Amino acid sequence: MSNNKMLVNERQRDLGNFMVGRLLPFREKRQVGPFTFIDHMGPAAITTGRYIDVDQHPHIGLSTLTYLFEGEIEHRDSTGSFQVIHPGDAGFMTAGKGVTHTERTPVEQRDGAKYSMHGYQIWVALPKDKEDMEPRFDYYPAQDLPRWEEAGLSIVLVAGTAFGRQSPLTGYSSLFMVDVHATNDTHLELKNQLKGEVAFVIVKGSITDEGETIEAGQMMISKTDEECGIELKKGTRLLLFGGEPLPEERFLLWNFVSSSKEKLQQAKADWQAKRFPKVAGDNTYIPFP
Template sequence: MATNKLIVDERQTDLGNFMVGRLLPFRKKRQVGPFTFIDHMGPAKMGNGKYIDVDQHPHIGLSTLTYLFEGEIEHRDSIGNTQIISPGDVGFMTSGSGVTHTERTPAAKRNKQEFLMHGYQIWVALPKDKEEMPPQFDFYPSRDIPNWTSGSLKLKLIAGNAFGKSAPLQGYSPLFMVDISASQPTTLNLRGQLEGEVAFVIVKGSITDQEHRITAGQMLISKTDDQCEICLAADTQILLFGGLPLAEERFLSWNFVSHSKERLQQATEDWKNKKFPQVPFDNTYIPLPSYKK
């Protein structure tokens, strides 16, 4: 394999009622473009008392991008937004200087019927000059997101610019995220179609890069776009994402992202001392995790 590519295996974490697979950050590659964190949620059967209930927790210095294939999540935040995110929709919360939010199964789904929950939650680091911007929440319903077919491929431009198209969600630095499905074996050539670092998350099926086969639950990272030509097997779905790297290194601490370790420490103290804004009518609180030294 070319030295500018990496294969990442999903690392599973048991959250009680839910399994989460973490793909980014990875030991050898902390970011892909401005993307700094990717969690794969499910697929998992929910219902009959098993629901998503992520209590109030904080963020700084990043935008969270929620994209679902199955199920629903109700987002509520300290800015006052309440939004149900359904399959194909995009929820994009920019934390900036500080925000808190909750993520729960909506009330309408809390019955005896089982349903499938499957999707991704992604963090996009903010440029240095946007890290302390006022928090905001943007919602993009599936019907407003560009989608098209090309041969046996179906493509949906979730964010940024790629393949000569622009998504309503542009973010705060040059990036792209595309949902691609292949009904038949297909070669995808990305030369001239996008700009920056590139990664492929295999949702289902498999892709082939030279002699290597990468399957569901894995991620292929390429540091440049000029050698990106991959073969998708029939009935394969991938998320293609990346963009231009940010100028400064980013550090992560729990739910916080910043170019400054001192700012991360301040956010930690602020959460510990309950100085963050609160989600209206919600008194829940996720304490800081205890890390082994």
């Protein structure tokens, strides 16, 4: 592989009953555009004893973008939002100065049957002037996201601006996230289609770049930003994401993202002292690790 690419292998970790693969951040690259953190959920079977139950936990300084291929997740947060996120939908919770939320298998899927779960949760760092904004939750059903077919590709613009189109999920900085499915062996050219840094997460199948094959569970980051093209095999699915980098460095502490290390320590203290807002009717609590 040329020096114009970085390749990352998914690292598995346990999240209660659930195994997720973390692709970002890693040592050589802390962010891609404003994207700070990516967790790959599944593919996994959801059934009795294996339900998703992520109890109350906090965030500051970021937006969480939840995007599913299979399964459902019930989102609740301290702004009062309640939403079941289905395949193809985008859930976008902006933490701002502080939010608490839970993620669970919905009641209707707790019937003992077996369901598939597969998707991604991605953290997008907020611009410095938005880090202390009021928290909010925005929901974009699958039918509201731009989708089109071209040259052996089925494409969904999940967030931001790309390929001359605009998603209703704009975010708060220059960014994009695109779901690409190859219906035939084909070529994807990105020059003049995206703006900024770009990463390729291979969900299924493989892509070829300069004779090298990159498989599912890997992420490739282009060092030449959007000036690149790739070959896709039929049946391959990938997420493209990235955008213009934020001007200041971002720091991570547990579930918190900020341009200020002091704000991270304050958020830690506030969570430990139980000063964060709560999800109504929920008394669960995940301690600071």
